[in-house]
Amino acid sequence: MATAQAPQQKFDILVAGAGASGLIAAIALARTGHSVALVGKTPGPLPGRTVALFEGSLRHLDDLGLREPLEEIAAVVKGIRIIDDTSSLFRPPPALFTADEIGLDAFGLNVPNDDIVAMLSKVLDSMREITRIEAFVSTYDFRADGVTAFLDDGREIECAVVVAGDGRNSPARKAAKIEIKEWSYPQTAITGILRHRRPHDGITTEFHTRFGPFTFVPMPSTDEAPRRSSLVWLMPPAEAKRRLALKPRELAAEIEDQSHYRYGAIEIEGSLGAFPMAGMRTLKVSGPRLMLVGEACHVFPPLGAQGLNLGIRDSADAALALDGVDLSNAKAIDSAVAEFEKSRRADIDIRTRGVDILNRTLLADFLPVDFLRGVGLAAVTAIGPLRRAILREGIEPTLARTLANFAPGSRG
Ligand SMILES: Cc1cc2nc3c(=O)[nH]c(=O)nc-3n(C[C@H](O)[C@H](O)[C@H](O)COP(=O)(O)OP(=O)(O)OC[C@H]3O[C@@H](n4cnc5c(N)ncnc54)[C@H](O)[C@@H]3O)c2cc1C
Incomplete structure (x- = not known):
């Protein structure tokens, strides 16, 4: 890892935020051959918080050489049991889903938030391709010919693209005037x-x-x-x-x-x-010379352990979109940003809305809603092919990819 001291420096890509999403994005983007600066201060502890990461995410992390260090600090999750404890009239029986039903040894790994951030930081610090800057970005100037980030320690960073993993209040998203919808x-x-x-x-x-x-x-x-x-x-x-x-x-x-x-x-x-x-969703997950990853573009309650799994797919798609792109060419950057927008939209919408609906059906205490939720879980449990399809979709989403490929102008 290099450290930036000069008051003004130039990089191809600036990644904002040193949480899990920003760190994973920076490590993935460093693999694309572009110069990367990670700007962010080490986050404080999140007591008792863990993240369960599914096999699909673990495959992305494996490609980045991160699976092995993760396995050392995580517990294996082999199955998921769902027990309806609502005392509803239409309570389905408990359902147990195991990884071997879909030919896997495990659904994934569960790891404390603080430990995964510390592990990712250590890996990132050992990478010479990434310059780490312990500061916050105060403001951005997004222009047609590039971006300037003004840091809170007085430094300025010039870059071609910003990948923002700067959390739910994302200053990068605000600077790019991307609209959001928030609820509680x-x-x-x-x-x-x-x-x-x-x-x-x-x-x-x-x-x-x-x-x-x-x-x-x-x-x-x-x-x-x-x-x-x-x-x-x-x-x-x-x-x-x-x-x-x-x-x-x-x-x-x-x-x-x-x-x-x-x-x-x-x-x-x-x-x-x-x-x-x-909950929070954004109208777009990108802006000119900007890609949003992690909670900068989606927030929802922890049902079904989806948040960081989605953040990992954001980072993987950002790296895929920017891989091999000539970052001195504004049109090439526009196309990469458009490709990112298309690849992320459906996945994020499906997860954000799906979690919202499930959470609200629990809170509803309304018989017809209880009936639909009960019948839904009973059907998923009893119908083998549906059960396996939903398990696969939970750990390695393909529905969103299919929808993205059918979107107008899609390459895929
Ligand atoms: C109770 C709970 C349980 C959960 N369980 C799971 C689970 O099992 N599986 C799962 O996948 N997900 C889970 N999640 C979701 C998951 O924890 C989040 O999706 C994830 O931690 C978000 O990481 P992030 O890096 O996007 O955001 P953050 O962790 O918020 O990181 C954003 C970073 O950006 C920094 N930042 C802000 N402004 C600036 C700036 N101007 N310049 C530079 N940096 C800046 C912040 O300081 C912060 O460090 C859970 C969430 C909760 C609440």
Whole structure:
């Protein structure tokens, strides 16, 4: 890794944001042969937050040499169990989906957010093709002939293209005046790491409650704690406030209760996190000389573990669109940006709307909606080909690719 000191420097591509999406984008873009600067400060800790990454994402990470270091810090997820815990009249029976049904050893890996960011940072710091700049971008000047980024430490970066992984309030998106639609849900997610008496057997268990999912995801064992899971528990904000004020043992007892004692006695390890649930989508995922990746262009609640998986596909598509492009040619850049827009649109829309609908059906407490959700899950469970198609789509989306290929003017 090189470090930039001069007040003004030039790179082909500036990646903004040192969260997981920005780091993965920078590593992927460095493979395209362009010079890359990553501008961002090391993010603070996200207590109790983990990300489950599916096989499709792991294949992209493998191409970047990131799968092996990830495997060292992650737990394997071999199956997903869904339990309707809404007390609805139309409650389908619990459903267990396992990776071997679609010929895989595992659906993916679950890893603490802070650990994946630290691992990606370490890899990035060892890459001579990337210049890391510990600063924030204050403002951008997007012009027809290039982009200038003005940093908060007084430096200026000239580049041909910006790839922005600068989070849900994305300054790059604002500078490019890309419109967004934002909404909120009456839910807060409490996150934490739990030690428990009974094994998880490599299975994620998602209880669907009337207030949203209550999910246990396998975590790697440690010497002191052989059985660990991460918790994501959605609930009304007032309940989250009450629960966060409890003593750890009292809260552990509520978690045991809510899990119907499936995991036996529970102990909370370390700090808990609390995250208000919101949604955001952008009218476009690109602008002139700009591509958005990760939460800069999609935010939704953690149902079905989709967020960073989508962010990884954003980064992979940004690198694909810019690979081999002559960045001194404005028309070639316009075409690459248009290709990125087309390849990402359907995938992001399907995930954002799908998660929104599922979350709202849980919150609805309305019989016809319960009926449709119950019938939907029962059909997916019972009809073999549908079941396998949905499992495959969950881990390596192809529907969005098909739609993107049918879009007018598509190359594919
Ligand atoms: C409770 C919970 C559970 C989740 N579980 C899963 C899961 O199991 N699987 C999954 O795939 N996803 C999951 N997600 C979603 C996932 O965590 C997010 O999609 C992911 O962390 C977003 O990463 P990001 O890099 O896009 O954004 P961020 O992590 O927000 O990073 C953005 C970065 O940009 C930086 N930045 C901001 N402004 C500037 C600037 N001007 N200049 C430079 N840098 C800037 C910020 O400091 C930050 O470091 C979950 C989310 C939640 C809330």
